[in-house]
Amino acid sequence: MNGDHHHEHAHAARSDLTRNQSLVFDTLEGADAPLTAYNILDRLNGEGLRAPLQVYRALDKLLDLGMVHRLESLNAFVACRHPGCATHEAVAFAICDDCGSVAEITDSSLVDALDTITRSADFKPRKTTVEMRGLCSDCQAA
Amino acid sequence: MNGDHHHEHAHAARSDLTRNQSLVFDTLEGADAPLTAYNILDRLNGEGLRAPLQVYRALDKLLDLGMVHRLESLNAFVACRHPGCATHEAVAFAICDDCGSVAEITDSSLVDALDTITRSADFKPRKTTVEMRGLCSDCQAA
DNA sequence: GTAGGTGATGTTATATCATTACATCGCGTT
DNA sequence: AACGCGATGTAATGATATAACATCACCTAC
Numbered sequence: 571m572n573g574d575h576h577h578e579h580a581h582a583a584r585s586d587l588t589r590n591q592s593l594v595f596d597t598l599e600g601a602d603a604p605l606t607a608y609n610i611l612d613r614l615n616g617e618g619l620r621a622p623l624q625v626y627r628a629l630d631k632l633l634d635l636g637m638v639h640r641l642e643s644l645n646a647f648v649a650c651r652h653p654g655c656a657t658h659e660a661v662a663f664a665i666c667d668d669c670g671s672v673a674e675i676t677d678s679s680l681v682d683a684l685d686t687i688t689r690s691a692d693f694k695p696r697k698t699t700v701e702m703r704g705l706c707s708d709c710q711a712a
Numbered sequence: 713m714n715g716d717h718h719h720e721h722a723h724a725a726r727s728d729l730t731r732n733q734s735l736v737f738d739t740l741e742g743a744d745a746p747l748t749a750y751n752i753l754d755r756l757n758g759e760g761l762r763a764p765l766q767v768y769r770a771l772d773k774l775l776d777l778g779m780v781h782r783l784e785s786l787n788a789f790v791a792c793r794h795p796g797c798a799t800h801e802a803v804a805f806a807i808c809d810d811c812g813s814v815a816e817i818t819d820s821s822l823v824d825a826l827d828t829i830t831r832s833a834d835f836k837p838r839k840t841t842v843e844m845r846g847l848c849s850d851c852q853a854a
Numbered sequence: 855g856t857a858g859g860t861g862a863t864g865t866t867a868t869a870t871c872a873t874t875a876c877a878t879c880g881c882g883t884t
Numbered sequence: 885a886a887c888g889c890g891a892t893g894t895a896a897t898g899a900t901a902t903a904a905c906a907t908c909a910c911c912t913a914c
Contacts, residue, residue, distance in 0.1 A: 588891065589891095589892095590892075621893070621894060622871080622873090623894085624893075642841070645900095664830070664837075666835075667838065673833060675833065677828070679828060682821070683825045692852075693806045695846035696809065696847070697846070699784070699785050699844075700842050702835065702839075702841075704838040706835055710836055749900070763866085764902090765901090766864075768900095768902080769862075787871095787901090
């Protein structure tokens with residue numbers, strides 16, 4: 571603890587994770603759509619995970635570390651796709667309701683707009699959720 | 713049905729609502745914080761509502777009509793505070809985690825930013841959620 | 855005015871998502 | 885050896901949401 575970090579985003583590498591945390595993270599990273607905690611549990615019951623809490627605890631830690639995002643509108647989770655997990659503020663998600671794909675988007679205009687809003691309302695945000703549900707490029711064709 | 717409406721937002725007045733829908737809407741409108749479906753059910757069990765589905769069905773209809781919003785990050789609902797419920801796109805919510813107050817915000821810069829994002833990603837949004845959780849002006853003082 | 859359509863209602867049961875409570879274990883520090 | 889501390893395992897429960905089915909009220913068409 572050297573005092574240089576304002577946030578607790580240590581950005582632990584996968585090697586720092588416990589067994590349960592690794593299992594959960596690998597499952598999310600290997601999925602091509604968001605997974606619920608119970609989806610993850612189903613996929614890991616061969617590895618010895620039997621209770622929801624084992625998954626939820628791992629997810630809590632991974633969320634803390636910024637390695638996983640929670641999609642509020644789905645009650646589901648995705649692995650962070652950011653190269654290096656650079657920014658952990660004002661990420662927007664474009665979620666396809668047809669194929670389940672999720673695009674993770676950072677945009678400075680969006681950050682600016684949200685920042686302006688909070689300033690003028692004198693609101694101090696702790697966590698911001700931006701989720702767009704609709705159809706991705708591929709699925710609009712169909 | 714005159715064909716002039718692209719959307720199905722008939723903006724029914726309260727007088728067009730059924731008994732259950734009115735009860736649910738009035739409960740939400742009278743609350744000073746978001747309520748879950750079960751919160752609403754608890755407050756209305758004196759009026760003859762006994763099953764969750766009675767509340768969820770009323771909420772579905774009120775959501776369709778644009779008279780109520782769902783807050784995804786809380787799994788809860790609020791009455792729309794827009795004068796006349798003018799715009800039903802890209803509304804942002806500032807939710808105080810301390811006192812539970814919810815500010816409903818529309819901002820053209822935000823709409824523009826989201827629009828730009830969806831254009832460049834060729835994403836067709838059906839519903840957009842923007843929720844900021846944090847501390848309102850009043851509660852920052854404490 | 856009666857047959858049928860449509861949307862709201864009531865009720866039971868069940869599915870889905872998440873946490874509380876408590877005992878235990880591994881491991882580094884004192 | 886004793887302790888602190890974070891992770892783990894397990895059972896039970898709480899909280900949110902929907903499925904399935906029967907019925908009712910009202911409007912419209914014939």
